[in-house]
Amino acid sequence: MELSLSYFGLSIFLVVGYFYSSFFQGKKLPPGPRGLPILGNLLEIGPNLHQSLAKLAEKYGPLMTIHQGSVTTIVASSADMARLILQKHDAEMSGRIIPDAINKLEHPSHAVAWLHTGEEWRLIRRVLTTFLTNFSKLDSLCELRHGVMQQMVQHVKNISNTEVEKGVEIGKLVFTTALNQMSNTCFSTNVDEYNYQDSKGFKNAVAAIMEIAMKFNVADYFPLLKVFDPQRLRPMANAAYGCLEGLCDEYIYQRLHHKEKKLPRHGDLLDSLIDFSQENESDFTLKHIQVLLVELFLAGTETSTNTTEWAMTELILHPDKMMKLPHGMKPQELDTKQSFGLTLVRAVPLVAVPITLNP
Numbered sequence: 001m002e003l004s005l006s007y008f009g010l011s012i013f014l015v016v017g018y019f020y021s022s023f024f025q026g027k028k029l030p031p032g033p034r035g036l037p038i039l040g041n042l043l044e045i046g047p048n049l050h051q052s053l054a055k056l057a058e059k060y061g062p063l064m065t066i067h068q069g070s071v072t073t074i075v076a077s078s079a080d081m082a083r084l085i086l087q088k089h090d091a092e093m094s095g096r097i098i099p100d101a102i103n104k105l106e107h108p109s110h111a112v113a114w115l116h117t118g119e120e121w122r123l124i125r126r127v128l129t130t131f132l133t134n135f136s137k138l139d140s141l142c143e144l145r146h147g148v149m150q151q152m153v154q155h156v157k158n159i160s161n162t163e164v165e166k167g168v169e170i171g172k173l174v175f176t177t178a179l180n181q182m183s184n185t186c187f188s189t190n191v192d193e194y195n196y197q198d199s200k201g202f203k204n205a206v207a208a209i210m211e212i213a214m215k216f217n218v219a220d221y222f223p224l225l226k227v228f229d230p231q232r233l234r235p236m237a238n239a240a241y242g243c244l245e246g247l248c249d250e251y252i253y254q255r256l257h258h259k260e261k262k263l264p265r266h267g268d269l270l271d272s273l274i275d276f277s278q279e280n281e282s283d284f285t286l287k288h289i290q291v292l293l294v295e296l297f298l299a300g301t302e303t304s305t306n307t308t309e310w311a312m313t314e315l316i317l318h319p320d321k322m323m324k325l326p327h328g329m330k331p332q333e334l335d336t337k338q339s340f341g342l343t344l345v346r347a348v349p350l351v352a353v354p355i356t357l358n359p
Contacts, residue, residue, distance in 0.1 A: 029072070100219040208236070215233060
């Protein structure tokens, strides 16, 4: 009897899933592989996603439709298409489908990565532009970032002098450096050490969240399974996000206490966010600060680590592509600060016109 009920439930799932996925086939969508019922094109996408999509794009063009289970995805595979989507139609494309693992958390409802275009989204974007990405703010924190880089270089020197055979794990080294770069921008302090002992918990929390984000969650592609959470990712995400949010809260409330005591300011991002929150408390709360800090740590560490590893690998394989410094110039003499001026370009170039002189 139980076996019959199981088969009945499975058959209902397959039938409903088939019609759910077939519903989109009548829509006007870009060309793409037809795919199988229920599974869509999942079997055509191998472990190297970028390679699989590149091969499919050769056949179906720079804009194509991919069916991942019950999820219909439009893939842009050329610079022109990406520019059209991200620049001309960026408002329509803002917001993302929230993964099932974090869908029940409060975090996505205030995160600029998940919000759709609206007043809250525009406010957070304005905060980021004003207090993080503007050049004067970046230059004011330049010394802190240089200090982190000097610590990294010193660590590599120490290893080369004492543990020659051990070598350096580039991924761990860059991850720690990126984590400290972000923490100095936000809090004016390091949150990790190069001995890889996670004394403050940031490294483990960020790594846990990124591991969950990279997992293939079957519930994201077959919505009928969301009610079951078959891989038990929601409790894992709840614990990981809770840990990182708690760590950020500690710095927020510690800084609020310093502000009440009228202690010297740090002049970092957290100071600016708290000032802005107190001036606009109804629109930008402490919860917004917490969520924004979590987003920055997630966006500014793992991606930087992967990009640096890939770049170094490519440079090792293609040393001729490395940029050479001018003769006699040392790396520490490079100035990374930006300065602004006005460059005038003549609209009509001067042209020497021959004239006839009267005798």
